[in-house]
Amino acid sequence: MAEEPNRRQYDAAAAQTKWQAYWADHSTFRPLDDGSKPRRYVLDMFPYPSGDLHMGHAEAFVMGDVIARYWKLCGYDVLHPIGWDSFGLPAENAAIKNNAHPADWTYANIDTQARSLHRYGLSFDWSRRLHTSDPEYYRWTQWLFLQFYRRGLAYRKASYVNWCPKDQTVLANEQVVQGVCERCGTTVTKRQLTQWYFRITDYAQRLLDDMTALEGQWPDRVLAMQRNWIGRSTGATVRFTVPGRTEPITVFTTRPDTLFGATFMVVAPDADLAQELVTDDQRAEFEAYLERTKQATEIERQSTERPKTGVFLGRYAINPVNGDSIPIWAADYVLAEYGTGAIMAVPAHDQRDLDFARAFDLPVTMVIDTGEGDPAQTGVATAGDGVYVNSGLLDGLANKAEGIARINAQLAADEVGEPTVTFRLRDWLLSRQRFWGCPIPVIHCPEHGAVPVPEDQLPVELPDLRGAALAPQGTSPLAAATDWVNVPCPICGRPSQRDADTMDTFVDSSWYFYRYCSPQDEKAAFDPAEVAKWMPVDQYVGGVEHAILHLLYSRFFTKVLFDLGLIDFQEPFQRLLNQGQVINQGKAMSKSLGNGVDLGAQIDEFGVDAVRLTMVFAGPPEDDIDWADVSAAATVRFLQRAYRLAADVTSEVGADPATGDQAVRRVTHRIMGEITDLLEIRRFNVVVARLMELVNATRKAIDTGVGPADPAVREAAEFTAIGLSLVAPYVAEEMWQELGQPPSIADTTWPTIDPQLRAAEAATMVVQVQGKIRAKLTVPADITDADAEAMALADENVQRALDGRAVAKVIVRAPKMVSIVPAK
Numbered sequence: 001m002a003e004e005p006n007r008r009q010y011d012a013a014a015a016q017t018k019w020q021a022y023w024a025d026h027s028t029f030r031p032l033d034d035g036s037k038p039r040r041y042v043l044d045m046f047p048y049p050s051g052d053l054h055m056g057h058a059e060a061f062v063m064g065d066v067i068a069r070y071w072k073l074c075g076y077d078v079l080h081p082i083g084w085d086s087f088g089l090p091a092e093n094a095a096i097k098n099n100a101h102p103a104d105w106t107y108a109n110i111d112t113q114a115r116s117l118h119r120y121g122l123s124f125d126w127s128r129r130l131h132t133s134d135p136e137y138y139r140w141t142q143w144l145f146l147q148f149y150r151r152g153l154a155y156r157k158a159s160y161v162n163w164c165p166k167d168q169t170v171l172a173n174e175q176v177v178q179g180v181c182e183r184c185g186t187t188v189t190k191r192q193l194t195q196w197y198f199r200i201t202d203y204a205q206r207l208l209d210d211m212t213a214l215e216g217q218w219p220d221r222v223l224a225m226q227r228n229w230i231g232r233s234t235g236a237t238v239r240f241t242v243p244g245r246t247e248p249i250t251v252f253t254t255r256p257d258t259l260f261g262a263t264f265m266v267v268a269p270d271a272d273l274a275q276e277l278v279t280d281d282q283r284a285e286f287e288a289y290l291e292r293t294k295q296a297t298e299i300e301r302q303s304t305e306r307p308k309t310g311v312f313l314g315r316y317a318i319n320p321v322n323g324d325s326i327p328i329w330a331a332d333y334v335l336a337e338y339g340t341g342a343i344m345a346v347p348a349h350d351q352r353d354l355d356f357a358r359a360f361d362l363p364v365t366m367v368i369d370t371g372e373g374d375p376a377q378t379g380v381a382t383a384g385d386g387v388y389v390n391s392g393l394l395d396g397l398a399n400k401a402e403g404i405a406r407i408n409a410q411l412a413a414d415e416v417g418e419p420t421v422t423f424r425l426r427d428w429l430l431s432r433q434r435f436w437g438c439p440i441p442v443i444h445c446p447e448h449g450a451v452p453v454p455e456d457q458l459p460v461e462l463p464d465l466r467g468a469a470l471a472p473q474g475t476s477p478l479a480a481a482t483d484w485v486n487v488p489c490p491i492c493g494r495p496s497q498r499d500a501d502t503m504d505t506f507v508d509s510s511w512y513f514y515r516y517c518s519p520q521d522e523k524a525a526f527d528p529a530e531v532a533k534w535m536p537v538d539q540y541v542g543g544v545e546h547a548i549l550h551l552l553y554s555r556f557f558t559k560v561l562f563d564l565g566l567i568d569f570q571e572p573f574q575r576l577l578n579q580g581q582v583i584n585q586g587k588a589m590s591k592s593l594g595n596g597v598d599l600g601a602q603i604d605e606f607g608v609d610a611v612r613l614t615m616v617f618a619g620p621p622e623d624d625i626d627w628a629d630v631s632a633a634a635t636v637r638f639l640q641r642a643y644r645l646a647a648d649v650t651s652e653v654g655a656d657p658a659t660g661d662q663a664v665r666r667v668t669h670r671i672m673g674e675i676t677d678l679l680e681i682r683r684f685n686v687v688v689a690r691l692m693e694l695v696n697a698t699r700k701a702i703d704t705g706v707g708p709a710d711p712a713v714r715e716a717a718e719f720t721a722i723g724l725s726l727v728a729p730y731v732a733e734e735m736w737q738e739l740g741q742p743p744s745i746a747d748t749t750w751p752t753i754d755p756q757l758r759a760a761e762a763a764t765m766v767v768q769v770q771g772k773i774r775a776k777l778t779v780p781a782d783i784t785d786a787d788a789e790a791m792a793l794a795d796e797n798v799q800r801a802l803d804g805r806a807v808a809k810v811i812v813r814a815p816k817m818v819s820i821v822p823a824k
Contacts, residue, residue, distance in 0.1 A: 010643040012607030037077040045542030049109035055582040064541035083130035099467035102436040132508035139459035140525035142441040163191035168472025179297030195431040231424025240317040257403035261367035262344040271341030279314030320416040437502030445489035540573035580624040609728035646735035653740040660712025670761035763815040792818040
């Protein structure tokens with residue numbers, strides 16, 4: 001049959017306007033919430049309103065939208081909400097620059113982003129929209145803070161904290177990257193302040209243990225990053241008595257079996273312990289050294305290449321296993337935040353300790369003979385296993401585990417130590433000396449100390465400060481708002497002051513997903529009954545950069561809410577999908593490099609559907625996308641080709657496909673079956689490849705096969721439209737209408753795949769890595785070698801077996817076998 005060219009073109013701009021209005025008017029993506037369908041909750045990490053949407057947003061949001069649309073078509077009642085993480089420093093800086101209020105900049109940007117999100121065709125339920133800077137929201141952030149406070153999980157203490165000189169605010173440890181502020185890049189210094197903390201360390205073991213249930217559902221690298229950050233260590237707590245001091249010095253060590261080699265102690269100069277220990281004769285030298293220490297970053301202090309410095313504190317401690325008197329030094333390579341701020345130094349078996357001992361002519365005693373020579377002579381500390389020497393009751397042993405067990409038993413018998421588990425994780429520092437954040441709901445009374453604001457007085461709203469009044473001055477701008485900060489004590493009525501700091505914005509984002517379940521609730525942070533219906537979140541989507549901060553804090557919040565009896569589960573997100581980064585010409589996009597790509601301009605030129613589909617087709621969701629390597633123009637041509645399929649179909653709506661050509665049906669059901677499987681494992685790029693294959697097969701059937709009137713061709717075109725609706729919703733709606741179906745395509749159902757038709761076109765392909773079978777995949781019987789290789793390499797089990805190694809060779813025998821040889 002000769003092709004009758006169809007000159008009708010899909011008008012992207014007109015379709016976008018038309019279907020945005022339809023979806024809004026008909027609340028297409030608002031869940032029924034009536035219990036008539038099983039529920040699914042899809043959540044994208046909500047954006048910060050720093051300007052209009054960028055290319056990174058375009059990738060992140062389309063991934064979550066594919067899942068939400070797919071589940072809706074599969075018959076689920078899908079909750080897919082949107083909101084804004086709208087407190088934060090950029091708004092405050094913009095307000096200072098423009099002599100305005102941070103809210104002006106924030107809400108203007110939110111409106112801009114909201115318009116762009118509507119345009120981008122995302123299946124959001126807009127009725128649940130929230131902003132964390134709304135008093136209606138942060139009222140409940142403050143209420144949650146008070147629940148933590150009453151439970152002993154929020155406390156205030158004075159300590160040295162990370163300080164950004166440029167932003168003039170405190171930073172949590174997690175917000176210091178390579179010694180600089182993660183936001184502005186300024187070198188971070190130390191400053192002693194009285195700050196609020198959340199006691200996240202109380203939950204360290206639970207945060208570790210519960211990750212077992214997330215394995216296989218969260219990316220392995222995220223779980224590894226969290227485990228490393230929590231940093232569980234097993235060892236012993238050892239107490240060293242100090243003559244003339246009542247309290248002993250307590251240290252934690254993972255190697256108590258090396259105690260006989262502890263020849264001196266080191267205390268962090270910025271730890272309170274150092275101030276307590278230093279003698280009057282040494283104080284002036286110590287104070288000068290402390291000031292120099294404050295100027296160094298943690299990265300500099302811990303560098304193994306940096307010359308060791310320190311000062312003797314004038315005191316000695318008693319080694320509990322041999323009674324030796326050992327000197328106590330202050331040195332900047334020990335950090336106050338970790339452990340107790342003091343260490344026992346075993347220079348023979350720790351290189352930093354050895355470097356320090358050699359710098360200050362301190363004794364070095366080898367206690368494990370590894371056969372590598374005496375470190376006192378070689379200058380190289382030995383960390384391996386060997387035979388214990390110079391170690392009293394351990395001498396002659398060659399088993400580390402037995403050595404640790406023996407020394408722990410002796411320490412316990414002598415009541416100078418015990419086996420201990422400790423964590424690298426520190427408590428969450430949440431105070432910030434900035435204005436545009438959630439006020440801390442505490443009043444400081446000279447009589448009663450820290451007094452919670454009564455709940456019926458929440459929210460504590462921000463005063464109207466703007467412009468220069470917000471400029472960094474080393475203290476919070478709120479402290480200068482005298483009419484706001486000066487209030488009577490809720491208990492005694494005496495003149496008191498509000499806490500002038502605001503909360504870390506990560507507090508706001510640690511519970512927003514609960515608020516979506518009942519966003520208009522005026523009586524509670526969330527309705528537990530509604531949360532029980534929707535949560536935990538079935539699919540969370542966002543960048544791997546949030547692996548430690550946001551995701552760890554959200555998990556902590558959820559465990560506290562469980563302990564408060566407000567929820568009946570302990571993990572907030574059942575499944576996590578990380579999307580990659582959108583780069584250009586091999587580099588991150590930036591104005592300075594001149595390689596930025598404007599999302600709005602791309603949409604204007606190619607249309608929303610083309611941008612969305614190009615993002616999805618570029619590679620697996622977790623991979624980076626180089627925009628220079630893809631072609632939205634080619635995507636436009638494909639979409640036009642798909643659209644013309646629907647325009648060409650001439651069979652009646654409802655024509656029985658079983659009466660159509662069976663060869664066409666076998667191809668259709670095989671491809672749609674594969675697409676269904678690929679969606680379940682989140683291989684969306686291969687989904688697009690299969691849709692392209694279906695479009696080509698259907699075009700061939702129309703032009704040179706059974707023709708446009710065959711019911712099997714209608715089935716193929718309808719299946720194509722439904723599949724495309726996940727990634728290119730506007731053209732899919734237009735195709736659905738061309739096919740004579742009632743709107744919206746989002747309200748139809750996912751195709752039922754006939755297993756007999758699918759099997760007739762399918763084969764089982766075995767995938768081997770280094771000769772071991774790692775996967776068995778259902779593939780088209782006529783799959784090409786290139787497609788077989790791509791499917792094999794995309795499989796999760798294969799990727800796990802490769803474990804990041806490059807591929808040296810691939811042998812393909814389609815459709816039966818693919819053998820992969822990794823590089824050595």
